[in-house]
Amino acid sequence: MSISPREIGSDLVSIRRTTHSPGITLVVAGAMIGVLTGAPWIFPASFVTVLMNFFILVSMATMWNLMAGYAGMVSIGQQAFVGLGGYATLYFALKGMSPYVAIPFSALTCALIAIPVTYLLFRLRGGYFSIATWVVADTAGIIIGTIALFGGGTGRPVPGFTNFSPTQITNFAYLSCWFVALVVIAGTYLLLRSRLGLVLSSVRDNEISARSSGVKVTSARRTVFIIAAAGCGAAGAVLAIAQPYVQVSNEFNIQWAAEMLFVSMIGGLGTVEGPIIGCVIFFALQQSLQSYGAWYLIIFGSLAVTIAIWQPRGLWGAFRDKFHIELLPVGYWTRSKKQ
Amino acid sequence: MIWFNLIIQGILVGGFYALFACGLSLMFGVMRVINLAHGDMAVVAGYVAVMLTPHFHIPMLWSFLVVVPLFGLVGYLVQRTLIQKSIDRDPFTTLLVTFGLSVVIENALLQLYTANAQTISIGSILYKSWHPASIIYISYQSLVVLAIAVVVLASLQLFLSKTGTGRQIRAVADDQEAAQLSGTNYRHIFGVAAAISFATVALAGIAYGMTTQFAPTSGGINLLFAFEAVVIGGIGSLWGTLVGGIALGIAQQIGSHINPQYTLLGGNVLFLIVLAIRPQGLFGKKSSL
């Protein structure tokens, strides 16, 4: 079947992809990357530990936000890929690969497992999809828990750190968490600026219009699901390295999905910045209320529910709508060439 | 004979799952809301029963007389406030809100009652069982729970088909606008459906507490069972839910027979197979998905 595009004049319009001051953004981003890379040598150990957990959650939440905020898929089973990523790292490490090298392979393993899973899950919509993701996570956890090589239900330590000193192990663990977060955020940002990003935004806004504009909605969704599986797998891998111990009840804990969901909702669904800001609030709350047990989660959950009902664009979304500021612009600005 | 026992045990536990699931199914049918905090409400009911009975000097067995109506009221109020607000936004929000609620409830329970397991001890004849044949045993307790489930489902069915309010509930589920044009206040009916849902799950929660130990985090797994029963049986069919619950129970028994670790896996596998082959469930219509 042939398409014959109408004759149109070329170079009608010029396109700009950045807003006001990309220079400043770049300088700030560069400085931040520098400081965060040097964090183990700059900050006290306790803060570095907090940062590590922060980066693990940021990676997961960014992936969850990509699925829910752009493709409308509310997964409460992303812990499946966190767990599979962790256990994949354990497996590769047991087979003699360095755990650090295993990170990308673990992510890839998760992506491969996600492919057949989409064919099953995509038969369901809305809430049924959500709970089915959970069934998948539950099933994966049970199966992993019965494998003797992985230590069954009690888990086992991740090997492969014998050549390093304790300080090195801690620093490398931090750097792994940080680099995975950096790659996930930068990758998500670049993805959203790409053709696929435009497609996802259109699906987010109106699925029917998107289809009739030629968007292959299901395959876009599938791509996102697979990417999110890989991203959460990488997060699970660095979680395993940080511990360094894997256990079904920790890696496959639904608490991960809850935290991903809460931070994305509070920060703002459908924005790159939202989950990061949500995570900052989450850890600020956790640190300041840490002597009060689970109260920080109760407060944070209530805050998330409140925001979902009364401020569905989230804190960053509301802020951006009001002040028209974009730290990480993904849009297109046109200027006609005729004038 | 072993297989016969597996099926018997499956049926017994299946009744319990159906009791758990019917409220979930009703709320989805009437207002298209999947209450992800459904399982947690059962656990809360268990805790309320444990907490209340010493104060009221009533036997644990009769705690449901207080707890079930109380949960009906709570259900009505939660629906008219939080859930209705999120329905007014969109289906997406109802998922986020009920999941948020679920996590908040679990952690609140953890904070208040620690992670220690609780039981509702009834210390009576119900702990005995009946052995009609050598390896078949039927616990009276499970039999009672199954009987309660069947009675609840039958009453619900009767209520929905024979009473004015019941027909209003079905009318709202069929066509919300047309129901309003017939004088139905759909928001009130949503509240009534939620009240029934909460009341039945409270009953299920107490039954659960009498059968086994429970902890603040037990809600999740029970929601999973309820959901699996609903999907296997077919969305929107009450008796389908019972059949789904029984099928789930049998699948779990078969799993546990192969390896005790595979109990839950058996149910999940059946669920995934149904999903792959017949996503509308055994008794569901295709359009309801």
Added chain:
Amino acid sequence: MSNDFLAVNNLTVHHGQLCAVDDVSFSVQRGEVFAMIGANGAGKSTLMRTIAGLQKLTSGSISFKGQEISLMPPHKRVKFGVSLVPEGRRLFSSMTLEENLQVGEFKSNKGPFNIHRIYELFPWMPDRRRQLAWQFSGGEQQSIALGRALLTNPELLLIDELSLGLAPIVIEKIYALIPEIVKEGLSVMIVEQDVAQGVGVASRVHCLLEGRTSLSGVPADLTSEAIERAYFGADLNSTKDH
């Protein structure tokens, strides 16, 4: 407040940004049959839904029996005496004929209609009362919807697109019932795109074109040319201009 039974004043209704009803005023008197005609897209159904309370108005007022009702929720309007037979019948599909009628009867006002009376009006119904709603033909469904609305014992019955998708014989049969309904003391407002039917049964006619009033009056005073112009908004016999 005026003495009109139903008074609609300067009513404007939007669907999102689309102005579906634009500054329309009319009144319906007690005991009359009032017909609203117009092509599809003219805003008739929106108007009916607004009177019944299913749609919010942008501006203007609706008063019934001297009381402003535009903020009343739909089920309260039913209790107050306004009942709508919606476009497309909208029966409860998982219910039987009789159950559909019972839903209408459940919260009804006092009045002449009960299920027994409906079965008299439609003698075919009793034998088939246990059949599910979707198993009936279009005309039968329309009769059930009409019965369901009558069972709330309204003082003002609104009927939206009664003849839509029905065979002429069936339409005629249902229309023949309208005088019987009026005899019980009801006022009837019908919406029709079938002009002849509307004009034939009504004591007064109002025509909408693209949300605005294009014609109104007593049937005897309206020429067919005037109706046609009001209906299409164009003279069909004019030549095509390029």
Added chain:
Amino acid sequence: MSLLQLEGVSKKFGQVVVGEQITFQLEEARAIGIVGPNGAGKTSLFGIISGDIRPDAGTIHFEGNDLLKLNSAQRARAGIGRTYQVPRPFEHMTVFENALVAAQQGARLRSQHSYDLAYDSLERTGLSEFANQPAGSLTLLHRKRLELSRALATSPRVLLLDEIAGGLTDLEVNELTAIIRQLQSDGIAIVWIEHVVRALLNTVDRLICLAAGKIVADGDPQEVLSSAAVRELYLGGKVVGESVQ
């Protein structure tokens, strides 16, 4: 060979017939209008052609290929553009990005080529001055034009227009019909559902009247509108019809 060819297309939703044995052909660069009462199946017909609805029976061929084998995205890519009666813009994206999605996905263009096509489609409907505004902020007229622009940016051979003149003022309708006539003379075939009859009469060279899913009249617009079948359908009964004659 016709550009678009429907043969015996039928569709029922339960008891409601929205299409019964619909057969017609559309030649290149022609414009057909479709009229009919509420519930006649006009929008469903578009749904069947664009792939939102699966017919129960019948065949649809586009440039000689079987269209029923394609899903709606593939049909948009193959050259079938459509607008919806209630505009459905991508609210949180700019007007330009709205058109760009169609240019990149529907017309399969990349980088500068896609920018040019998207911008050109906005210029054709007079929207280019709003290119950088969020689509959610547009007025109804501009939303309707954006529907049209987005459909155009898929580089269609056939354009299905669903009531794009509804709710607009006379002046706005005239501007819109001028745009559509221009598109037709550029070689795009048009099928236009419209109840604003005067807008149709100025534009189409053939009119189809649908009722209860069936084609009851098909031919010259004036003749179709003044045919007995159509008059009876709209104005009802014999009373009015006869007195006009």
